[in-house]
Amino acid sequence: MSSPTPTDNINLSKRLADFPTLPDALDYAAQGETGFNFYSSRGDLEHVLPFAKLSARAKAAALNLVGGGVVPGDRVALLAETAPAFLVAFFACQYAGAIPVPMPTPVAFGRRDAYVDQIRNQITSSGSRMVITPEGFLPFVEDATNGLDLLLIGTLNDLTALPKGDSLKSGGPDDLCYLQYSSGSTRFPKGVAVSHTNLMVNCAAMNKAVGNASGERAVSWLPFYHDMGLVGFMLGCLTSQTTVDYLSTEDFARRPLTWLRLISDNKGTMSYGxxxxxxxxxxxxxxxxxxxxxxxxxxxxxxxxxxxxxxxxxxxxxxxxxxxxxxxxxxxxxxxxxxxxxxxxxxxxxxxxxxxxxxxxxxxxxxxxxxxxxxxxxxxxxxxxxxxxxxxxxxxxxxxxxxxxxxxxxxxxxxxxxxxxxxxxxxxxxxxxxxxxxxxxxxxxxxxxxxxxxxxxxxxxDMMIVNGRNYWPQDIEWTVERMEGMRSGDAAAFTLEQDDGGEKPTILVQCRPSAADVRDAIAAEVRARVQDQVGLACDVILVPPRTLPKTSSGKLARGKAKASFLTGDLQPLAPSA
Amino acid sequence: MSAEPSDGASPDVRAAVLEVLQTFNKTDVILKHGTRFTEDLNFDSLLVMEFIAALEDRLDISVPLNVLPDIETVGQLVVAATEIVREEHG
Incomplete structure (x- = not known):
């Protein structure tokens, strides 16, 4: 097995994200020896991807994007696994002037339908023309893209098997560089659109703020579909020619101490979580x-x-x-x-x-x-x-x-x-x-x-963050309102801040039946449905009908509902014996 | 675990899954073929990964991420784990 990329370049001076565009940054980094390394859950080195190799592979695949019909400005959705294929596809988009859209990988038991819905919403919201995915996730992507007219749904190998286009035209400083869907609910997604200039300015400022210089080496388990993983430990490091040792998020969750093992073995200096x-x-x-x-x-x-x-x-x-x-x-x-x-x-x-x-x-x-x-x-x-x-x-x-x-x-x-x-x-x-x-x-x-x-x-x-994952109250309320006997405006979801800095997810639900056993069954059903659809365990608190406050336009006043609940103005229904 | 369907699941794998799962079971739910991880056992995504790691150690296998969305019950996990054990250990 080869060895990981070195911490420092031999003959290339360190530049901190002072490039006009992301392709310029990768072209510069490709002149050195640094790059990205991928480790298994047990800490074994599995893939080495020096920036030079990443650049060459991405340029080749960019021609396939063009040959496949992608034109500058087109969106390309990428299932963001922690692996070289995602990075090659991401930078192929850069060289082709296309806009990559990193999408999440599934992380929990069950909830197949909810996951398929989530990625379908991101694909349609971004208007993506292609979806590139690891082979193992292809069945989900095929379900999610059912009925959509796309240029390609397949793996990186499927992409590179396409005919090659003639030339590449990458984006300029003011063109969009990527879309980021970590913000916005799964039901009503919002894609953060970032230009090359936005990205470079922020990467330069971050690198200066943490004192990135020669001798610095990053270690990361953060997912590429989240801003801290994508920008902080991928783009921020690439634009400063910094070597990164990666552990996938799911491997970190399985064996968290491997994170510290990598820092220890490779003398890592910068790592976030x-x-x-x-x-x-x-x-x-x-x-x-x-x-x-x-x-x-x-x-x-x-x-x-x-x-x-x-x-x-x-x-x-x-x-x-x-x-x-x-x-x-x-x-x-x-x-x-x-x-x-x-x-x-x-x-x-x-x-x-x-x-x-x-x-x-x-x-x-x-x-x-x-x-x-x-x-x-x-x-x-x-x-x-x-x-x-x-x-x-x-x-x-x-x-x-x-x-x-x-x-x-x-x-x-x-x-x-x-x-x-x-x-x-x-x-x-x-x-x-x-x-x-x-x-x-x-x-x-x-x-x-x-x-x-x-x-x-x-x-x-309104965003709720529990164990590092973002949840949106709209998704939870939507799930509850679709249950039998529920109506729009019957649920208000929020978190209650705890003294230790944690947050407790809570749902207030308007309940019409008065029999205690019926109420208990409703509360249990709400809890189970939200757990299944949204993947979050919530406290369910039943309140009398017509007590959740509304705005003048008739929408749920979520903040006011929470405040009234905390002050005691909004009283829960008495719990059954 | 009475009246189990004839799904080709290995009894050894079933025993191992139940043994490991019981150490993660913080509810008073009695584990059965149809016990659901999220609804019945309140497994969140962190606990799922912790449990998977323990199961991987116990059976010396590697569980790929793409099998998770299709697994909702203990019985389904036993079937999936049996297949992985057969693939990886013959």
Whole structure:
């Protein structure tokens, strides 16, 4: 077996994403020896893909795209497995001027229909002309594309068997580079449309913020259909000629300690995950029979945390377990970002560790102010983690409900401005106009500043994040409303924030029958249906008919429903005995 | 596990699946052929992968991701695992 690509190039100087377009970035990286390496769940090296080889294979396959009828600007959907074939197809699109659309792979038992629906919605929403998939997922893709008129549905081998076109015309700096569907519900998908300039600006700023330089090596298990995996640990690394060692997400979930093994063996310096990724490692180690992990994590300079609300206790638990392996809690790097800004918005200063802020819950709830209180275990405060400083060349403003800028330690909506702001949601001007005003992106999140450190306290938009996966209340409510005896507007889904930083998914359901046993059966049925269709275990709380608040236009007022429930104005039906 | 359908599943594989699954079963549901992973056992995607890893270790097999969407019950998993064991171990 060959060896993995080296950490540094011999004769190629490091450039941090200062290229006009993504094909330019890959052409440059292809002059060196660095690249991508793929490992099995047990940590064995399975594939080596130096940037030079990736570039050559992608250019060849790009001619097949053209020969197959793809023209510049066409969308091509790609099932985003962690494997060389996905990257070859992604960059073939780049060289052909096509727009790749990474789609998720299935991850759970059952739910075949829900998965097929999800990818069908992404294929139709993006208007994709081709779908490229690993062979094993072809049956799902064939079901999902039933009745659609596409140029090709097949594997990378099927693509490269097509006749070759004559020439390639890749996109310019202002053309779209990819669509990202991690934002938006499965039922009503929204594709974040990112230009080459958007991407380069953000990658350059992120690389500078984390101090990427010679000697840096990345390790990642994050999926390519999610912004942190696609941009942070694929595009961000490729545009800075940084070698990455990959473990697939499903292999990480099976054997999380392999992540740390790769960092240890390859002297990885940069690796990110949501809190639950760290939690999985500590938990799995605790349940193993080993007394001390045989790992050397002293090379791990930037242990990034992002993607969901950061849980300080979880991070402390990880530090306790892995400190004997040379891990330093000063490596923790809290960050904040979202796909609508390509990826990164703010990063902590590397080497400082987590900065915690313990603030009064009452002031937070009543007066939208972040007033520090003693962390004495009395429960009057909540701990938040500062997510660092805003990336260079960009601005964040905290605004109140009237759009006025707020002062330090005042909590409001987070607005972002700068060249990383996406071009819009693909083909959805209405959704784009709803979140971008005068160039400012309404992130939908709530936060405050301490000096120049941004702290995120929650989301004002509706997305629910549980164990690193995004869920949309619309999907849950839609599932409930389609049940027998239910009507539109009968369900309100949201998460309840827990003191440990976690979130508890909850559904309020209007219930007409009064018999206790009927009510119990309805609650159980709602729970099972949501689990099956959406894949999320929720608390189901029955409320009387006509109690869920509506907006003036008759839509469900989800935020108000949650607030009324928390204050006790909206009372649940008494539970049966 | 009475009245099992004649699905060609191996009794050894069935026993191994039930043994491993019981260590992950946090409910009081008694495991049967028709027990459903999500509805009856409340398996979320993390627990699924953790369970699969344990089953892979127990049977020395590798379970590909693309079999998961078609598996809803314990019985279906036993059939799928039997096929994988036969493919990988002859």
């Amino acid at each position: 949501p809190s639950f990724g760290y939690e999985l490692c500590s938990r799995r180690f605790a349940s193993s029979s080993a007394t001390a992990p045989d790992l050397d994590l002293s090379s791990w300079r930037v242990a990034g945390i992002g993607g969901e609300m950061i849980k300080p206790l979880v991070m402390r638990g990880f530090d306790d377990v892995f400190r004997p392996c040379g891990f330093s809690n000063r490596s923790f790097n809290a960050s904040y970002g979202l796909a609508e800004c390509v990826l990164g918005v703010s990063f902590s200063t590397p080497g400082t560790g987590m900065i915690l802020d313990h603030i009064s819950k009452q002031e937070l709830g009543d007066n939208h102010r972040a007033i520090p209180v003693e962390d004495d275990g009395s429960g009057v405060g909540r701990t938040f983690v500062a997510c660092g400083r805003i990336i260079a060349g960009h601005t964040v403003e905290i605004r109140d409900e009237y759009g006025r800028a707020m002062a330090e330690r005042e909590i409001g909506r987070v607005f972002f401005d700068g060249p990383s702001v996406m071009r819009g949601y693909y083909g959805d001007q209405e959704a784009t106009d709803a979140c971008i005003h005068d160039g400012w992106l309404d992130t939908g999140d709530l936060g405050y500043f301490i000096g120049d450190e941004l702290v995120i306290v929650g989301r004002s938009k």
